[in-house]
Amino acid sequence: MINDEYFLAALRLAAGSDPIPGHVSAAARDLFRLRVPSAVTAVPAECAATRGVRGAEGPQMVRFVAAGLTFDLEVTVGDGLIDVAGQVCPAPVDGTLVEVRTPHLTLSRRLAHGGHFAVTGLPPGWLSVVCHRPGHAPIQTRWVRIRP
Structure with a gap:
């Protein structure tokens, strides 16, 4: 049986209504800066x-x-x-x-x-x-x- 809270959280994530945590966005930007275009x-x-x-x-x-x-x-x-x-x-x-x-x-x-x-x-x-x-x-x- 699926827990209602987990199900609702999964739906919010799928719908994009939960914001991305700041540290996750910052880590993604840091990694993007390390790329070498066309390498x-x-x-x-x-x-x-x-x-x-x-x-x-x-x-x-x-x-x-x-x-x-x-x-x-x-x-x-x-x-x-x-x-x-x-x-x-x-x-x-x-x-x-x-x-x-x-x-x-x-x-x-x-x-x-x-x-x-x-x-x-x-x-x-x-x-x-x-x-x-x-x-x-x-x-x-x-x-x-x-x-x-």
Whole structure:
């Protein structure tokens, strides 16, 4: 048997008469600001060459692949902060920019000749990398959560 109060609450929600709580709207706006328009999303890929090489205390290796590019990220946690050393392969053309993003901070780096970049001192939590190549759509990694 259905409880009348739950049934009426469900009808109000379906009819749109219950307002959306403020914290839910604020969280949705924050997430919308994190999107990269027209970006291709790179998905996690097996990193066979480094599987089992790193211990639990050492750097974590993460690989993402999309649109002919591979992102290899080495994530190190120390003193409560995150350091990211990465490489984009094949090495993109001059003028390529990489953004290492957290929900509250974005740090930009020009890629070195071999496609290398590094960012230090990030807060723990969610992390994504976006590659901006001249004349191409941006490619972003999925968001990953890094814990100390």
